[in-house]
Amino acid sequence: MMRWIDLPARRCQAAWRAAAWALATTLSACYYVPVAPTVVPGAPASFDRSFAAASGALRDQGLTVTSEDRNTGTIVGKLEGGTVTASVRQQADGSVRVQFDANGMRDPGVIDRVSRSYDRRMGR
Numbered sequence: 001m002m003r004w005i006d007l008p009a010r011r012c013q014a015a016w017r018a019a020a021w022a023l024a025t026t027l028s029a030c031y032y033v034p035v036a037p038t039v040v041p042g043a044p045a046s047f048d049r050s051f052a053a054a055s056g057a058l059r060d061q062g063l064t065v066t067s068e069d070r071n072t073g074t075i076v077g078k079l080e081g082g083t084v085t086a087s088v089r090q091q092a093d094g095s096v097r098v099q100f101d102a103n104g105m106r107d108p109g110v111i112d113r114v115s116r117s118y119d120r121r122m123g124r
Helices: 009-029 048-061 110-121
Strands: 063-070 074-079 082-090 096-103
Touching: 048 063, 048 074, 048 082, 048 096, 048 110, 082 110, 096 110
Parallel strands: none
Antiparallel strands: 063 074, 074 082, 082 096
């Protein structure tokens, strides 16, 4: 013969409270930490913004801008008998490509400095 053991109501409530407390403390130990979104500085490159940054980068490095043609996307700067040409082109996918070329420059590091200046102006 099997006998059921009835726990008094108080003992049953105490057991439920202990179980609820154990569950609550376990769940409270787990918490969600939101991850900050990646922030990309500056706005997306546009032709006008890139053209202005390229022109400014040449001036930042002491070049005298002798020609700026938005229609062809070409900027020419001169320094000490040499020239630096910036070419700004709108790509088919909407992106903008900027290229700097030097010709006859005595200082081989001028292109690197112009490029860094361009990146600063673009917020990179």
